[in-house]
Amino acid sequence: MGLVNDLLINIYKKMKMKIFLYIAIIFASLLLFTCCKQNKKENEKNLTNQSANDGVNKERSLTRIDALYYNYILESETPIKASDMKKEIPVFSEDKNGILDASITDSTKIKEIKDLLNDLKASEEETTPDTRMIFVLVYDDESKDTISLAEIYSDRIYFNGREQIRNNKLLFTLKNYIGFYPWLIGDDMFNMSELQDHSFPKPPFTSSRYYKEYQQALAGK
Structure with missing residues (x-):
């Protein structure tokens, strides 16, 4: 029984570690997606401002x-x-x-x-x-x-x-x-x-x- 318990504990720990890694990966992906989206908005805004005033700056x-x-x-x-x-x-x-x-x-x-x-x-x-x-x-x-x-x-x-x-x-x-x-x-x-x-x-x-x-x-x- 002791061996079985140890085996189950090891399996539980490994599963817990995998779940933690999955959550960390998902969180990092969401953070990266948000940053990229924000940068895209800023770039679009800058391009819009530039294109709107191109005639002035020529x-x-x-x-x-x-x-x-x-x-x-x-x-x-x-x-x-x-x-x-x-x-x-x-x-x-x-x-x-x-x-x-x-x-x-x-x-x-x-x-x-x-x-x-x-x-x-x-x-x-x-x-x-x-x-x-x-x-x-x-x-x-x-x-x-x-x-x-x-x-x-x-x-x-x-x-x-x-x-x-x-x-x-x-x-x-x-x-x-x-x-x-x-x-x-x-x-x-x-x-x-x-x-x-x-x-x-x-x-x-x-x-x-x-x-x-x-x-x-x-x-x-």
Whole structure:
């Protein structure tokens, strides 16, 4: 009986060791699978960010930036497509609200904007822009990229249709160089996130030729 008991004990110990090894192997496999999956997600995220901003980083010479924008705060029940925006210059003696055009051609301003564009990072969100401003970047090889500023306060950035992480300095620079801010008053300016961001210096607001025409129309009344 003693030999039988010893044999059974040895068999039990061996089985116990095998079970322990199996559990260890399964645990290690699960851990390895989880790590690989996480690395794959990170790589896909990095590739997505890179591909979303490839157009910004290419060594092309940006010659001008053409813009189209609502010069007032517009609330809309349905998203506004960039393709639906057409230039509408109001009769300033009667009304100031319209869809205005602008063009940025100064080389210093263009370089500043391009440097800011190089810092853009694609957002993980996939959303449809409710457009209020369009900026068409025109390069020396005649290729183009598009920036859309969306939502009521034009504070969501889309590069070639892909949403980017908010960059308040870029928001301010684009809006200021087309002469957007002088059209605003009171709470509208307070609700602009970039104007409440004190992490970067802000030069004086720029006025567009349309705003000067509007001021002249007011003075003539």
